[in-house]
Amino acid sequence: MTEDTPRTGTHEPGSEPCEAEDSIPTFPVVASGSADLPPHHDHCLGCGPANPHGHQLRVRRDAHGVHAHHRFDSRHVGAPTIAHGGAVATVLDDLFGFLLYTVGELAVTRHLAIDYLAPVLLDTPYTLRAHIHARDGRKLHLRATIENDHAHVVTTATALFLIVDIDHFLTTTHQPHHR
Ligand SMILES: CCCCCCCCCC(=O)SCCNC(=O)CCNC(=O)[C@H](O)C(C)(C)COP(=O)(O)OP(=O)(O)OC[C@H]1O[C@@H](n2cnc3c(N)ncnc32)[C@H](O)[C@@H]1OP(=O)(O)O
Numbered sequence: 001m002t003e004d005t006p007r008t009g010t011h012e013p014g015s016e017p018c019e020a021e022d023s024i025p026t027f028p029v030v031a032s033g034s035a036d037l038p039p040h041h042d043h044c045l046g047c048g049p050a051n052p053h054g055h056q057l058r059v060r061r062d063a064h065g066v067h068a069h070h071r072f073d074s075r076h077v078g079a080p081t082i083a084h085g086g087a088v089a090t091v092l093d094d095l096f097g098f099l100l101y102t103v104g105e106l107a108v109t110r111h112l113a114i115d116y117l118a119p120v121l122l123d124t125p126y127t128l129r130a131h132i133h134a135r136d137g138r139k140l141h142l143r144a145t146i147e148n149d150h151a152h153v154v155t156t157a158t159a160l161f162l163i164v165d166i167d168h169f170l171t172t173t174h175q176p177h178h179r
Contacts, residue, residue, distance in 0.1 A: 026171045029104035035061045037101050046094020055091050057128075059098040065131030066098045072122050083120040088146070092157045095130045097141045100161075102132065107140055107161040108168065118154040125149050138163040 025040050027144045039047040047057040053075070059068045070091060078084030093109055100107055120126065130144035139160060146155035 007050055024106075024166060026096075026166075027100040027104050027106065027156060030061050030101045032061065032063060032102075034130075037061055037066065037098050040094070040097055044094065046090060046097065055087075055094070057091060057094055059095060061098075061102060064103065065129065066095065067129045067167045068095060068098075070126055070128055071124060072120060074122060077122060079119075080128060081122055083122060085114070085116055088116070088120050089096055089114055089157075091128065092130075092144050092146070092149060092155070093159070095128050096157075096161060099130055099132055099140070099142060103135070103140065105163045106168070107163045109159055110162045111160040112157065113159070114155060114157045118152070120146060120154055126154070133158075 042048045042050040071084035074126050076087035127147045133143045134141040142159040144157040151159045
């Protein structure tokens, strides 16, 4: 295992490991400077190389945060020739998830807001960037952009990720809130 390899969760002696536990990445801090970051896991919808339905994002750390180069394709179509807004949100949510390598914590999306400033076109190169705007205890306030190859920003996003411990992923008692 290298510094860049996500480690999987551990379990207490005497307790039974479970499938979920074995697939939970932890986030060793990757040193600043340009560096390839590992996928969250092989089947992650955003970045998993073994997910044929996914975006297979390849993300690098840089001096400001993280970035990726990406093309949406016909699997992600919404209006003809334009990427579906949900597909764009998926990619940005996942990109935010790579910032966890810069803080070395497990965290999940609590709030995600996107401004679709201009259509994101299929089969067109874009550069995606994300950075940590502020940290307030468990709260990570994150920002991202998508730029076309003329450096025009076509999408902006903000997110609130909340740091959780590994038990968040292991509990079987998650229940939706009922009104
Ligand atoms: C292993 C990681 C792999 C990464 C893969 C990356 C993939 C991309 C990321 C994802 O897709 S994650 C999956 C989607 N997200 C989830 O499934 C999370 C579902 N939500 C939850 O499980 C809980 O809501 C959560 C654990 C996030 C928070 O529950 P808590 O009960 O711990 O938080 P709480 O409601 O007490 O709020 C904590 C703080 O945040 C504040 N807060 C909550 N929502 C806010 C909001 N919208 N704006 C501002 N502040 C907000 C809240 O007021 C409070 O402030 P204080 O601590 O100061 O009192």
